[in-house]
Amino acid sequence: MCLENCNKVLEDNLVAQCGRCGKCRSVCPVFKELRAEPYVARGKVQLYKALLNGTLEATERYRELISFCLLCGQCTENCPNGVETEKIVLRARNKLVDSRGLPFIKRNVFQHMLKNNGRLNRAAGMLYLFQRLGLRSLVRKTGLLPGPLKNMEQLLPAFAARPLRSQLPAVINPPGRVKIKVGYFTGCLSQYVFTETGKNVARILSRAGAQVLIPEQYCCGMPALTAGDRMNTAALARMNITAFQDAGVEVVITDCATCGSAWQNKYPELLGEELPFRAMDISQFLAQWGLPETFGLPQAPVPVTYHDPCHLARYMQVREEPRVLLRGISGVEFTEMREADRCCGASGSFQLEHQDVAARIGERKINSILATGARVVATGCPSCRLQLARLLQGIDADIAVVHPLDLVR
Amino acid sequence: MPLITQLGRIAGEHNVFSSREERFCYSYDGTFHFHLPDVVVKPQNAEQVARIIKLANDNGTPVFPRGAGTGLSGGSLPVRGGIAMVLIDMDCILEIDAANQVAVVEPGVITGQLQAAVEEQGLFYPPDPGSLEVCTIGGNIAECAGGPRGVKYGVTRDYVLGLELVTPTGDLIHTGGKTIKNVTGYDLTRLIVGSEGTLGIVTKALLRLIPQPKAIKTVLAVFDDLLQASEAILNVFHSGVTPATMEIMDAEAIKCVVEQAGARLPVDSEAILLIEVDGRPAAVEEEVTAVAEACLRYQARSVETAGTPEERNRLWQARRAVSPALVKLKPTKISEDATVPRAQVPAMIRRLQQIREKYDLKLVIFGHAGDGNLHPNIIADERDAGEMTRVEAAVGEIFQAALELGGTLSGEHGIGMMKAPYMQAEFGTRGLAYMRRIKRSLDPNNILNPGKIFPE
Structure with a gap:
């Protein structure tokens, strides 16, 4: 009960910060395109506030409007009152999930796929085959997929033949003595799509004198969180923290901004406790530890x-x-x-x-x-x-x- | 045919919003009041505006014109439901006539964007309301917006040469023109500026521009004594300098930015003046010296001057920190803009301090001291009914004090609905009746922005 009350007070204070001055209209990228008040930060904050005080109900139109936020944070940066629209929108989406549940596909992906690497690996493998065996062009030419799915299919990245973590050992030792033990959180996209980047990260970390530990790990949870699914995100946070803690890392390194912000901002916020180790973006780490040598591009500037x-x-x-x-x-x-x-x-x-x-x-x-x-x-x-x-x-x-x-x- | 369908035929279906959720997003402005419109429409041109107004007259539906929704007096709020008319899609800068120093713009042009566009040609549009990054010229004209630069450069009305507007009965008319001099007929341009959308909807404006000042310098002076600060203000003007801006912060405002925003200011000082001079470089040098001397003559504890953008920015930091610092205390900010003649600023500050004590409210004083346009801000919590009752009483006394000192209810925010109950006190029965007759004769069906300016 107290938790619920505290939560309510916290939410009330988050939305009450907005003085409706409208300054976010000058920076919001979505507003710039759609030019209507419901799409700007002020609009969404007021919509959620109206939902909290009972003026509005969680209709489909409301859900749709709340979905029009990039969570880019530019409004907060420009806000004289420091209103945290990103947090407010996430809470609004979370409330929608609590009351209306997740759409069928998202629910299954968040609950069953993201926590299960075997299933993810098989899905990525199938997508690779789909893209490579000419099935893709066949599907595109024959127009087998209905409209919306066809558009989504075109957004799919090119999947790698083999996931990154199946190509790297669980422990990579540096050439010299071990200066630090880092855990490399590969993220789903270095794991399944940008595997070359992932290999570069591991190689440069070890050259910088780090012992690179790559334990079994899971999606960072941000796709679930931005869809309003706090519960599954918190579960993934716990699973990941445990995995890296068990591996005995001193710092977790990410090469993905989204995973990085999950570790640095969202895990402590969701779990209400500090991480047992530091988490850093690879560029932050290298700024502190220095590049191993000066490496350059082979060609002309x-x-x-x-x-x-x-x-x-x-x-x-x-x-x-x-x-x-x-x-x-x-x-x-x-x-x-x-x-x-x-x-x-x-x-x-x-x-x-x-x-x-x-x-x-x-x-x-x-x-x-x-x-x-x-x-x-x-x-x-x-x-x-x-x-x-x-x-x-x-x-x-x-x-x-x-x-x-x-x-x- | 339903109103929504008719509006869709005029402005296009995608420019009409009727869901409760979307309408809700046009129920507020920069104040803490909410009034839900029945429908929202975004006309794309003057002809559509005129057709909508004609339709509204036929149906007896009120129309509430709106720009970016940043007003501070409730001027755009749809207090009687009806149609919220959003003019931001009419946002073309039609012409920047450098030879005549005139800009021709549509009402949805954002003030800051107009300023940036004319600056590229070495020209200057001075009005600088606090919301200039988002507010529209149409809204500025409706409320006769001002800003810190008012003391030297005047306010919106001083830059409007002519208008195209849709009358409350749906006719398209022109007023004024590109000439500086024009005494042909009634000065309808001035009648419309500041009429808060009750007498017509501006669809095009001819704005006067001036050359961009070449240099600008800033002075920050800290005073131990409020009275001495006030004397310094008057002395600056006596010395022949008209500063571009002259901002004041009282002890409470200083304490607030020090405690809440970590501003580096002496927390025991009673007043801070932030003064800027602009113009030709040689003149600016001379004037900045005169300003510093005036402050020192009246026992300023310290005087700092800055010329580079970075240093000026640093001096402005404390002033800019006031608003964010205030909301850290409590969420609801009631920003008033009662204005007094410049020489009455110290008397007004004293009255405000008495009101603060009497009603036991968090009231901080800052604002444009050079033109007597103070912004007493009351910080409250709209969820606290008892406190809001005290706020209301305090606001009434603030207006009374301003009027007793020869001032006015509003310097730049407008009357809207929030100050309407006090209009009688400033104009008396006959003065108000005269105004009402103008409104009635031009808007016989009371279609345009009803419920504003006049007490019910």
Whole structure:
């Protein structure tokens, strides 16, 4: 009962912070595209407040409006009152899940897939085969999939033949003495899609003198959390923390901004306790421990720009480290883009539910990238990476999208 | 045919919102009041605005024009249901006529974006309301918005040369023009500016621009004695300097930013003045010296000046921190803007301090001291009914004090619905009746923004 009361007071205070000044209208990427009050932070905060005080009910329209948030955090950064819209929207979504339950597909994925690596591996393997054996082009040509599923199928990344963790040993020792024991949290996208990035991360960590431990681990839980499923996220948090604690790590390293913010921000918040070890993005770690040697690009200087993932820049306050890293790589001609920390529009499942808006938000990012004349965009988030690569491919731009560490040879 | 269908035919179905959830998002503004409209429509051009107004007259449905919804007096709130008309889609800067120094804009243009656009041509649109990053020119004209720069550059009304508007009966008319001088007929432009959307809906505005000042410098002066600070204010003007801005913070505001925002200010000081001078570089140098001398003459404890953007920003930090610091104390901020003649600022501050004690409220005083437009802010919790009753009584006394000192109810926020009950006190029965006759003759069906300005 007390917990419920405390929760209610906490929620009341979160929404009461909003003085309705409307300043978020100047920065919200969704509002910029849709130009109507329900889509801006102020609108969503007021909607949730109205739900809490009984003015509104949890209708389908309400659910839909609450889904129109990237959780990019730009409003909070610009808010004179520091209203935490991201937290408020997550609570609003959580309340919807509590009262209405999750949609069938999401419920099954969160409860049964994310906690079971065997099932995930088999699904990824099947997708790889689907994409490689010509089934994809067959399905696309014959139009077997109905409209919405067809669109979602096109958003699927190219899956790797073998998951990253099946290619790496559970313990990688450094060339010299062990300076630190790090746990590498691969995240689902380095595990199943960007396996080369994952190998780079492991290699560079060990060269930096770290013993790299890669225990059996699970999805970070953010896809479930952003859909409003706190319960399954908390369960995944516990499973992951235990896995790395048992491995005896001193610090957990992520190469994905979203996983990183799960570890740094969401796990302590959800579980109400501090992590038993530190968690850092790989760029933060290298800023502290230094690159093993100066490695450079093999070819002539290449103009490179950097896109700030929301989860790195605003959730983890990591802005400088990746830039320092990039500037330190010989052959990188670093060039800053306009609005480098503006959301690319991907935002996990946002792009699945709101493809058109996500693409329009992404277009602005693409224009920023094109204006720099860069040949390479580096970004520390695989989800941003997929979105940028797909959009650049769509306009036939010859620009590579990479993780900053992919440039370290 | 239902109203929603008719509106959809005029403005396009996708520009009409009728779900309760969407309508709710147009039920509020920057105040703490909520009034649900029956339907929301976003017209795309002047012709659509006119057709909607005609339709509203035929149906007897009230229309509540709205820009970004940042108002601080409830001016855009749909207090009688009806149609919330959102004008943000009409947002073209139609022309920046550098030769005549005039901008022609639609009402949905965001003030800050207009400023940035004219600045590219070395021009300046001075009105700078606190919400300029989001508020619209249409809303600025309706409320006659001001801002810190009012002391030197005046307010919105001083920059509106002409208008295109839809009358309350749905006719499209023009007022004024691009010329500075124009005495042809009644000054309808001035009648519309500040009329709070009760006499017409602006669909196009001709705005006067001036050259961008070349240099700007900032002075921060800390005083141990409020009275001395007030004397310094008057002395600055005596010395022949008209500062671009002149902001004051009282002891309570200082304490608040020090305690809540960690501002580095002496917590035992009684007042802080933040003064800016702008213009040609040589003149700015001379004037900044005069301002610093005036402050020192009246026992300023310290005087700092800054010229670079970074340093100026640092001096402004404390002033900017006031609002966020206040909401850390309590969530509901009631921002008033009663205004007095400049020389009465010290008397007004004293009256405000008495009111603070009498009603036992968290009341901090800051604002535009140079033009007498103080912003006493009461920090309360709207969930606390007892406190809100005391707030209401205190607000009434604030207005009374301003009027007794020769001032006015509102300097820049407008009357809206929140100050309507006090209009009688400022204008008397006959003055109000005169205004009402204007409203009735132009809007016989009482369609445009009813329930505003006039007490019920």
